[in-house]
Amino acid sequence: MLRHEVIIVGGGLAGLRAAIELCDKYDVALISKVYPLRSHSVAAQGGINAALGNNPEGRDDSWEKHMFDTVKGSDFLADQNAVEIMCKDAPRAIYELEHWGCPFSRFPDGSIAQRPFGGAGFPRTCYSADLTGHVLLHTLFERAISKRLKVYSEWYVLSLVSDGSMCHGIVAFDLIRGEIVPILAKATLFATGGYGRVYYYSTNALINTGSGIGIAYKAGVPLKDMEFVQFHPTGLVGTNILMTEACRGEGGYLINRLGERFMERYAPKAMELAPRDIVSRSIQREIEEGRGFDHPLGKCVHLDLRHLGEKKIMERLPGIRRICLDFLGIDPVYEPIPVMPCQHYSMGGIDTNEKAETPLSGFFAAGECACVSVHGANRLGGNSLLETVVFGRIASHSIEAYLSERDVKPDEKLLEEERKKVEKKIERLTGGGKEKPAKIQLELSKIMSQYVGIFRTKDELEFALGKILEAKERYRSVGISSKKKHMNYELMSALELEFMLEVAHTIALGAYLREESRGAHFRRDKEERDDSKWLKHTVMTIDREGNPSVSYKDVVITRYPPEERAY
Amino acid sequence: MKEGEIYTFKIFRYDSFEPEKPPSFQTFKVRVVPGLTVLMVLLRIRDEIDGTLSFRSSCRSAVCGSCAMVINGKIDLACRTQVYKFEDRTIVLEPLPNMEIIKDLVVDMTPFWSAYEKVKPYLMRFSPSPEKEIPQSEEERKRIDQFVNCILCACCYGACPVVSRDPDYLGPHAFAKLERFFSDSRDERPPEELIHLDNVHGLWGCDTVLKCIEACPKDVRPTDSIVSLRKRLLKYRILGKR
Numbered sequence: 001m002l003r004h005e006v007i008i009v010g011g012g013l014a015g016l017r018a019a020i021e022l023c024d025k026y027d028v029a030l031i032s033k034v035y036p037l038r039s040h041s042v043a044a045q046g047g048i049n050a051a052l053g054n055n056p057e058g059r060d061d062s063w064e065k066h067m068f069d070t071v072k073g074s075d076f077l078a079d080q081n082a083v084e085i086m087c088k089d090a091p092r093a094i095y096e097l098e099h100w101g102c103p104f105s106r107f108p109d110g111s112i113a114q115r116p117f118g119g120a121g122f123p124r125t126c127y128s129a130d131l132t133g134h135v136l137l138h139t140l141f142e143r144a145i146s147k148r149l150k151v152y153s154e155w156y157v158l159s160l161v162s163d164g165s166m167c168h169g170i171v172a173f174d175l176i177r178g179e180i181v182p183i184l185a186k187a188t189l190f191a192t193g194g195y196g197r198v199y200y201y202s203t204n205a206l207i208n209t210g211s212g213i214g215i216a217y218k219a220g221v222p223l224k225d226m227e228f229v230q231f232h233p234t235g236l237v238g239t240n241i242l243m244t245e246a247c248r249g250e251g252g253y254l255i256n257r258l259g260e261r262f263m264e265r266y267a268p269k270a271m272e273l274a275p276r277d278i279v280s281r282s283i284q285r286e287i288e289e290g291r292g293f294d295h296p297l298g299k300c301v302h303l304d305l306r307h308l309g310e311k312k313i314m315e316r317l318p319g320i321r322r323i324c325l326d327f328l329g330i331d332p333v334y335e336p337i338p339v340m341p342c343q344h345y346s347m348g349g350i351d352t353n354e355k356a357e358t359p360l361s362g363f364f365a366a367g368e369c370a371c372v373s374v375h376g377a378n379r380l381g382g383n384s385l386l387e388t389v390v391f392g393r394i395a396s397h398s399i400e401a402y403l404s405e406r407d408v409k410p411d412e413k414l415l416e417e418e419r420k421k422v423e424k425k426i427e428r429l430t431g432g433g434k435e436k437p438a439k440i441q442l443e444l445s446k447i448m449s450q451y452v453g454i455f456r457t458k459d460e461l462e463f464a465l466g467k468i469l470e471a472k473e474r475y476r477s478v479g480i481s482s483k484k485k486h487m488n489y490e491l492m493s494a495l496e497l498e499f500m501l502e503v504a505h506t507i508a509l510g511a512y513l514r515e516e517s518r519g520a521h522f523r524r525d526k527e528e529r530d531d532s533k534w535l536k537h538t539v540m541t542i543d544r545e546g547n548p549s550v551s552y553k554d555v556v557i558t559r560y561p562p563e564e565r566a567y
Numbered sequence: 568m569k570e571g572e573i574y575t576f577k578i579f580r581y582d583s584f585e586p587e588k589p590p591s592f593q594t595f596k597v598r599v600v601p602g603l604t605v606l607m608v609l610l611r612i613r614d615e616i617d618g619t620l621s622f623r624s625s626c627r628s629a630v631c632g633s634c635a636m637v638i639n640g641k642i643d644l645a646c647r648t649q650v651y652k653f654e655d656r657t658i659v660l661e662p663l664p665n666m667e668i669i670k671d672l673v674v675d676m677t678p679f680w681s682a683y684e685k686v687k688p689y690l691m692r693f694s695p696s697p698e699k700e701i702p703q704s705e706e707e708r709k710r711i712d713q714f715v716n717c718i719l720c721a722c723c724y725g726a727c728p729v730v731s732r733d734p735d736y737l738g739p740h741a742f743a744k745l746e747r748f749f750s751d752s753r754d755e756r757p758p759e760e761l762i763h764l765d766n767v768h769g770l771w772g773c774d775t776v777l778k779c780i781e782a783c784p785k786d787v788r789p790t791d792s793i794v795s796l797r798k799r800l801l802k803y804r805i806l807g808k809r
Contacts (some may be wrong), residue, residue, distance in 0.1 A: 034623070035676070037719055038631040052699075098700045101690025101753065103708060103715045110702030128715070134630060135715060142689035176669060178584075205626045206610075238602050241628040297602060319630070326629055326647040328602070438614035481618035486584055487670040490618035 001415060004029040004150075006399055007170060007185035009157045009212060011036025013133075013385065014367025015191030016140040016149075017392030022399060023149045029183070031155040031172055033207060033492075036141050040193055040205040041388065044133025045244035045319060047115060047125035048389075049382035050090035054107060055114040058122040063087040065121055068560055070383060073119040073275045074376025075519035075529065076562035077225070077537070077555055082354040082372045084558065086383075086390045093389045094126055102139040104128050105316075115316075116249045117381045119275035119567070123249075125382040130244050130319040136385060155181075156492060157212065160188065160219035160363065161418045167219075167363035168410035171418050173495075178486030180422055182415035186408040187362050187399045190216060190350060191392065194368040195503045199343035199453075200445035203235050203242040212369045214499025216350045217506065221360050222541045224371040224553070226503070227510030227521050228347035230379055231454050233279040235342030238297035239327050243320055243339055245381040247303055248272040250316050254283065255302040255336065256291040262301075270567035277378040277520040278567060280341035284454045287340070295338045302336035309333075341454055345384060347375045347520065348510070351539060356395035362408060366395040373537065376555075377519020426485070429494045433479025437494040440478065444471050444504055452508050457524045461512040468508055472501050502542075509548055510538045531562050571598040574650060576608060578620065579661045582670050590668075592659070593617075599650045605660065606634055606646040609672075622672040629784060632720030636672050637661040642722045642782045663725035679721050682737040686745040686764075691756040707752040714747030717787045723779035735768040739779035739789030742770070746792030749799060758803040761796065765804075770797050 004027050008015045011032030022028045032039065051061040066087040071078055098104060098112060105113040105128050117125040128135040144151075152172070158180070159171040169185040195210020196202035217223050233254070234243040248254070254272050256262045266282040267274035274282075283301050286292055292299045305313055305320075310333045313321055317332075324332050350365040352358050352372055358365055367388045374387055402408075444467075451464035475498060480490045516530040517523050537553040573596055581590035595612050606624055613620045622645070623633040629647040638648050639659055650658065666674035723739040724730055730738050745764075748754045764770045770793060779789040803809065 034625050034631075034633065035680075038623075038625040038633045040626065040631075042631050042718075043626050043628060095696075095699055099692070099696045101748070101751070103711055103751070104700075106703050106705050106708045108705060110704050112700050131630075131716070134718065138715075145684055146687070146689040205631065207625045239604075239627070323628060326649075327604075329649075436614070436618075438618075442614075484584070484619075487582075487621040487673060488619070489613065489621060 001182045001184060001412060003184045005185065005403065006187045006189070007031065007183050008189045008191060009170065010039070010191035010193060010367065010369070011151065012039035012041035012191060012193055012367060013136055013140060013388035014392035015189070016144050017389050018189055018191065018366060018396040018399070019149050020140065020143050020147060021393055021396035023147050025400065026403065029150040029152060031152040031157065033154065033156045035153045036151060037137060039137060040208050041133050041137045043205060043242065044136070044385055045130040045242060046117065046246035046249065047127035047132045047382045048094065048136065048385040049117070049120070049124050049380070050094040050126060050386065051087065051122070051124050052091055052094065052112060052114060052126065054111040055123040058114060058124055061122040061124050063090065066090065066124060069120050070374065070380055071560045072565055073378055073380040075378055075565055076535065077373065077376030077518060079354065079373050079556035080558040080560065081556045082374045085354055086374050086386060089390045090386055093386065097136060097139055097389065100139050100143050102128070103135050115246060116273060118245050118248070118273045118279065119270070119380045125249065127246065129315070130246055130317045133385065157192070157215060158422050158495060159418050160215050160221070161414050162219045162360055162363070163411070163414060164220065166361045168414050171415065171422050175487060175492065178484065178488065180419055182419045184410050184412060184415055186410055187364065187402055189364045189366065189395050189399065190369055191365070191367045192369040194346035195500065196343055198445060198448055198500050198504050198507070200449040201235065201240050201340070202343040203232050203240055204343070209496045209500050210346065210503040211496040211499040213349055214502040216365065217502050217542055218499065219360070220542060221358050221363065222351040222539050223506050224348055224351035224537050224539050225373060225510070226348035226506040226540065227514050227538060228377050228519060229343060229507060230276055230345035230347060230520050231280040231341040232344030233276055233283055233341050234303050234339040236323065236327060237295050237300045237338040237340050240342040241323055241327060242344070243303055243337055245276070247305055247317060247320060250312065251308055253304045254279070255304050256286045257293050258291055262286050262291065267567040274567040275378055275380060280454055281522060283341050293338060298340060300338040300340045303339045304336040305332045306334065306336065343449070345379055347371065347373070347377065347379055348507070355398045356391050357398055362402065364395045364399060366391040377521060425495070426491065429478060429480055429491065430483040431479065433477040435474050435478045437478050437480065437490065437497045440471050440474055441493065441497050441500065444468065444501065448504055448507070452511055455522055455524050456511055458512065461508055464508045465512060468501065468505050472505070475501060506540045506548055509550070510540065513550060514538065535562060571600040572656065573597070574599045575657045576612070577657065577659045578671070580671050581668050583668060601651050603650050604646055605638055605648040605650055605658070608650060609645060621670040630718060632718035635663050635720045635722045635725065637663065637725070642726050644720060644722070644784050647784060663721055665725050665727065665730045676721060678734065679724050679738065679740065682741045683719065683744060685737060686741045687756070687760065688744040688748065690748060690751065690754050692753065693755050701753045703752050711747050711751050713787050714743050714750070714792060716785045717743050717747070718785055720784065722782040722784055723789050726778040726782035728776060728778060729772045729774055733768060733772060736772045737764070737769060739793070742796055743787055743789040743792045746795055749796065758799065758809040761800045761803055764796070765800055770800060
């Protein structure tokens, strides 16, 4: 058994940001299922929002305007106290990253460059070409190295240990050695990222299984607003690799088969820079109504950058060009990019308050795995990176407060018991079951993309729920090929699948119950937003039988009362 | 071609937990359609044919650096390598050289990361920070661009002939990273930092045969960083300043 004062799960931006703040004062260890630089934060492209007012077109920007855009973008489901904290803190967070060495792109006056992004009234997205996640992750990891942070790399979390009111640590799995290791901790932070791989069409990394969210849920921690799933308008056809919103921020067009800039029909003012939920639905409609293109790899529309010219593309979007060349063999300088909407981000997640605290004492969550909620029903581009660094830091402060206010005594016995349970589970998985985990996961992801996607109906959601329950049943007979535990990725997939099934279940159930359309949740049978009944958060907790028990929670509204959302 | 053609994959298998069993190549036949990458093939083999196959992967879009390996004799990221670009229908996959093999295509990257940490890969500043950003001109930002782009995938480390004969040599990635900071207008690291590298395991180890440049999937030129750092070191030895 290992012992640390604080255990942080996840080596992406939120986890690292929290660790950097805490490791000077406490015995902190960070575990990550991949070497931290391989975390999905690295794939973020377009930028990070802060009302710096550096752009000559954006001098009058302010945190209030950033807050308003975020709240409106969220379709008024975000908790405004939390949004206020994030937007106010954004400039400080950016300067801090810059002081730590983050190589932001610059304006001619030497200030941090800012570009326009979807749903934003001002150009406030700070960036480093189209590799913003890469530079941010490297900067925070470099900072962590300078502080000699203890990292357990290629370790998975398998279980969160709770006595019903307090968290005692985790049970982890050392993939390289194949050992199950309980880690006793006074405070535990999950920064485990999103669940993209629950969907078939997703921009997310292969590691984004959402198991952290599922593990917390299984340990009795409530999940919030799981039905709100962001579909990014522009995933590359075939591989679904992200084509950043910055393509449109820099002036790119969306074009249908008739050569129309079709966004004119759906968001005549904002056009291509309407928020993602609106642009994704518009693309989907164009495709469904026969105005899309038939690419050999799937139906799509075109993202056209050609008019931006080679110089601008090479300077601002070099990563996009590289991806197009490597994965489709096309050069966006000369050819339009075939794109389709793909699952991209989890607005919902572990239910936290604005201090990154969960209802389970000693257990905290930050970043995409958490739902504060600052994104409500739809996240604006550039706000997710911001959320990771702002709430990663806030989590560290809350953990400090938690540890200084009481004498926490985690219980070794509970961890030992949990370790035995995990061992039993692994024994069962290697006991000759006939179902292949990869097959169940593939089928689950197809159901989610087809029936719990951009457009939803009650009947389809009901069908999806039935299929998910069936998959859960089949999971009981999952078997893997080898009893050896070290470097056994199939074993890891099988273990993670259990949590993916729970995550999928809560998404589909939340969507089935929410009889309105708000942000990214669009019901064809209830096309209007219904504030009188549904201006509230969905909360799901696992009950004794292992079924989700649903309740609702009020939205915090401080400054901006709900209004019609048009762009 | 749309229907797909059968390719033969010969994949290196070895388990360091069973050192008595010699390494071998296992053959898999897979139908390949255009657009299919080497990583997708590996995932399909693990999911559908042999669940015991070990390899690393994460972003599948050539930005995270997990899946560097030797593909038909050439080091590259499996995720960005299209299968159908190979005329030969047999594709051989081997782990990155210069590191101990843990299992199959997974190598122990500890020496790679230790070398990276040794050069203190973080911005060093001693001046008080301004209230806002530290100004940097577009020109100054451009200067660090290629080294900023390094994703630490270890393609260069696997390709480096010096690492292969001298395990104490730091490796091209470490110097690329160090130059990224030395050439950053905001960095104030003392030039004394270079003195530890004034030896054959450091800056003078490089053969300048450019294998690292050839292997880099991100157009980084580690040799350039080594040449630049050597100049910085000589300047410091002669003039006593940065």
